[in-house]
Amino acid sequence: MTEPVLVVDLGSWAMSAAVVVHDQLHLVREPVGGGTRWPGGASLDPAPGRPRLSVGGAAERMRDERPRHYVDGARRAVDANAPVWLGDQLVNGAELVAAALDAVAAEARRQHGGIGRLVVTVPAAYRTHDPRRETLVSAAAVAGFPDVELVHDPVAAVADPVAALEVPDGGYLLVCDLGATWSATLTQLQHGVPVPVSQESSGHGRDLDVVLAADLRARLAQWVEPAFTAGGDVSVRAGFHALDIVRRLKHQLSQAQEATDQVEPGVPPYTIGRDQLDQLTEPANRWLVASCRAVIARAGIVPADVAAVLLVGGSAHLPSVGPALRQGLGRPLVRPAEPELAVLRGAARLAGGREGRALPADPAPWRVEPLAWTVPGGRGRLVRWLVKEGEQYPQGAPLAQVRTADDRVYDLTAGRADGVLLEHRVPPGGMVVSGMAAAHVRLSPVMERFQLAKRHHLRVSGDWLLMPDRRMLVECSRTGEYVKVRSIDSGALVTELRPGRGAGRPQHGQVALGPNQQLALVTWDAEGHFCVWDVLSGRMTSSFSDHHRPDAVLVNEGEWRLVATGEGAASVGRYRRDVATVWDLATGERLDRIVGEDLTRRFAGYAGSSRADAFATEMSTPDGRLRAAVQDGSIRVRDVETESEVFRADLSPARQIRTAFCHEGRHLLARCTDDEGTSVDVWEVLQPA
Structure with a gap:
C-alpha cells in the first residue's frame, strides 16, 4: 500500500x-x-x-x-x-x-x-x-x-494485530463489542477472512450511563434537582453534564475500587464504588451472555466449538463483564490492550490489503493483434494474399507471399494460434517492411491456455520456508518466538508452535528438516542454552547447553547435527582461540570440540538456514506444462508447449527473489526478501475448461 x-x-x-x-x-x-x-x-x-x-x-x-x-x-x-x-x-x-x-x-x-x-x-x-x-x-x-x-x-476487531488471534480456517470466534451499543457477533474464518454469521445488538452501554446519571440525580437531588426541573436549556445542559460525569467515573472504576467527581462548586461530590457499578451492570451482563448463547445456537454449534471470545470497545473495561462471560460461556477470553481502539487497529490492518484485491480482466473469447514479419533484406513486395479478409486460418498456415529484391519468394505464415484475418494492411504490389504491421487478425485464445490470478500477499519480519513436498508454507520468527505452518491456497493457519511460553523466550531460532522429513525448530539464547522442538507435535525432543556464548550456529540437516562456534577458553600466548562444539540434535549429546581459527569454513554441509527449502530461481509444474523463472527482478512464467510467456510479475524492489509451484501445480509462489522482512505472493493457476 x-x-x-x-x-x-x-x-x-x-x-x-x-x-x-x-x-x-x-x-x-x-x-x-x-x-x-x-x-x-x-x-x-x-x-x-x-x-x-x-x-x-x-x-x-x-x-x-x-x-x-x-x-x-x-x-x-x-x-x-x-x-x-x-x-x-x-x-x-x-x-x-x-x-x-x-x-x-x-x-x-x-x-x-x-x-x-x-x-x-x-x-x-x-x-x-x-x-x-x-x-x-x-x-x-x-x-x-x-x-x-x-x-x-x-x-475489523478480529483483524486487530494487538489481539494476535490465530483461528484455523473454518473456526468460530465470538466478538463482543461493548460501546454505547453492545453487540455479540459470531464470526467464522472462511478462506482466511472473518465472516459474520449471526448477531444481536442492544443499547445497554447507553442505558447503563442513563441509569448512573439517574442515580447521581437521586443521591444529589437536594442540589441538582432544580436544574433538572427548570426546563429549557438548563435541563438539557444538566442532563449532558450528568452523563459526562458518570462516564468518567465508570472508566475510573476499571482501575480503582471507588471513584469520585465534583458535580459543581457548592455541591457534594458524587461517589460510586465498584460493587454498586457491578450491581447496575448485572442486567446488561445477563443480556450479553444470553445473546452470545443465542448467536451460537443459531449457527447450529455449541459454545465448545468457539475458539475464543474477543472483548472490545470502551465498556470492555467494566470489571464484571469478563468474569460474567467466562462463567456463562466457559471459553477463553481475549481482551486486547486499549480495547476501545481494537476496531480501529483492525480496520487499519485490513486497509493495507487492498492491493491484493485487484481484479484482473477476464480473458476475452478473442483478441485482435497486428501481424508483422521480418523480411530478408528488410523489405519485400507483396505478391498476393492467400487468405481473404474475414476468412479463418489454422495455426502456421501461409497467409501471403512476398518477393524480395533478389526475386526469391517467401511465404508469410501465421503464428502458433488459429485465427481470422480481419484486414489486409498492404495491397498486392505494396511493400512489406520488417517490423511493420501488414495485417490485423483475430486470434483464438488457445494460445493463452493458462491464466494466473493473485490470491494473497503474506508478509512477516522473519522468514518463509516452503516444505520440500511443496504442500505447506512455514512462517518462522528469527528470534525463535514462533513457527506457523500455513496452507498455500488460503494462507490459513494449520498449526503453530510457540516454544517461548514458560521459562523465558528464546533469542534465536532456525527451522530445519530433521530425520524422516520432520519439521523442527532449533532455539538458543545468548548463554548457549539450546532446545530442539518438533513443530507439528509441539514437543521438545532434546536440549543441551554449551560452555561458551555462541557467535555462529549452523545445522547439518542430513546428519542432524549442530555446530556452535564462539570464543573459548583455549589460548595460544596472549590470544584466545575460537572453539566449535558439535552436537547430536537427536540426543543432545556433545560429539566433538574443536579449537582453531575460522572454524565455520571447516564444516561442509552445515548452514545457517534450512537447505530443504523448496524455493528456487527456476521451477516447473509437476506436469511440466509451465516453467517459472526469476529474471531481472521479476517472475516470468512460460507455457512450455507453445513457448509463450503467459505471466509476469515485476518485483524489482526485492533484494532476493525465489519462486516455486505447489505440489499440484495449482499455485505459483514468489518469495521476496528486503530490508524490512520477507513476503510471499501466491497466484492461482487457472486453466480453461
Whole structure:
C-alpha cells in the first residue's frame, strides 16, 4: 500500500481515526482535547447565513452555550434512519456524518499530510443492502471520498494485530463489542477472512450511563434537582453534564475500587464504588451472555466449538463483564490492550490489503493483434494474399507471399494460434517492411491456455520456508518466538508452535528438516542454552547447553547435527582461540570440540538456514506444462508447449527473489526478501475448461 489511508471508527457517541502509511498506523488526535478518542457529538451554529456543523471537542464547547443545538452522537441519526432536531433545524444523518468526516479528514491532513482514500467501520447490524450503509457512502462522497470502503466492526476487531488471534480456517470466534451499543457477533474464518454469521445488538452501554446519571440525580437531588426541573436549556445542559460525569467515573472504576467527581462548586461530590457499578451492570451482563448463547445456537454449534471470545470497545473495561462471560460461556477470553481502539487497529490492518484485491480482466473469447514479419533484406513486395479478409486460418498456415529484391519468394505464415484475418494492411504490389504491421487478425485464445490470478500477499519480519513436498508454507520468527505452518491456497493457519511460553523466550531460532522429513525448530539464547522442538507435535525432543556464548550456529540437516562456534577458553600466548562444539540434535549429546581459527569454513554441509527449502530461481509444474523463472527482478512464467510467456510479475524492489509451484501445480509462489522482512505472493493457476 503506497497511498495514505484515513481509517475512521465511527461509534455511536465517540469516534477514533488513524492514518495508515506503508502499513504504519498514526493516530489522529482530537485537536481540542488532544485525546485519541473524539467526542462523537455534533453542534449546529445558527449564525447568520448558512448554519455550520461542528464536531468533536469544538461541538462540546458549543454545547454548554446552546445545548438544544447539540446531539451527542453524529451517527445516531443514521442508526435511527431519521433526521434529528438541532435547535429549530432538522438535520439528517448524512449531513452529520459528512461534517464528522470533514473535520477528521482536515485534522488528519494537518497532522499527517495528504489522504488518498477512506475506510469507515460500520456496526454488524448494518448488513448488505441496508439503506444506512448507503447513507454513510453518500456522506463520505460529500466529504470528498466517493470510493470509501465500509468494514464491519466485528471483522475489523478480529483483524486487530494487538489481539494476535490465530483461528484455523473454518473456526468460530465470538466478538463482543461493548460501546454505547453492545453487540455479540459470531464470526467464522472462511478462506482466511472473518465472516459474520449471526448477531444481536442492544443499547445497554447507553442505558447503563442513563441509569448512573439517574442515580447521581437521586443521591444529589437536594442540589441538582432544580436544574433538572427548570426546563429549557438548563435541563438539557444538566442532563449532558450528568452523563459526562458518570462516564468518567465508570472508566475510573476499571482501575480503582471507588471513584469520585465534583458535580459543581457548592455541591457534594458524587461517589460510586465498584460493587454498586457491578450491581447496575448485572442486567446488561445477563443480556450479553444470553445473546452470545443465542448467536451460537443459531449457527447450529455449541459454545465448545468457539475458539475464543474477543472483548472490545470502551465498556470492555467494566470489571464484571469478563468474569460474567467466562462463567456463562466457559471459553477463553481475549481482551486486547486499549480495547476501545481494537476496531480501529483492525480496520487499519485490513486497509493495507487492498492491493491484493485487484481484479484482473477476464480473458476475452478473442483478441485482435497486428501481424508483422521480418523480411530478408528488410523489405519485400507483396505478391498476393492467400487468405481473404474475414476468412479463418489454422495455426502456421501461409497467409501471403512476398518477393524480395533478389526475386526469391517467401511465404508469410501465421503464428502458433488459429485465427481470422480481419484486414489486409498492404495491397498486392505494396511493400512489406520488417517490423511493420501488414495485417490485423483475430486470434483464438488457445494460445493463452493458462491464466494466473493473485490470491494473497503474506508478509512477516522473519522468514518463509516452503516444505520440500511443496504442500505447506512455514512462517518462522528469527528470534525463535514462533513457527506457523500455513496452507498455500488460503494462507490459513494449520498449526503453530510457540516454544517461548514458560521459562523465558528464546533469542534465536532456525527451522530445519530433521530425520524422516520432520519439521523442527532449533532455539538458543545468548548463554548457549539450546532446545530442539518438533513443530507439528509441539514437543521438545532434546536440549543441551554449551560452555561458551555462541557467535555462529549452523545445522547439518542430513546428519542432524549442530555446530556452535564462539570464543573459548583455549589460548595460544596472549590470544584466545575460537572453539566449535558439535552436537547430536537427536540426543543432545556433545560429539566433538574443536579449537582453531575460522572454524565455520571447516564444516561442509552445515548452514545457517534450512537447505530443504523448496524455493528456487527456476521451477516447473509437476506436469511440466509451465516453467517459472526469476529474471531481472521479476517472475516470468512460460507455457512450455507453445513457448509463450503467459505471466509476469515485476518485483524489482526485492533484494532476493525465489519462486516455486505447489505440489499440484495449482499455485505459483514468489518469495521476496528486503530490508524490512520477507513476503510471499501466491497466484492461482487457472486453466480453461
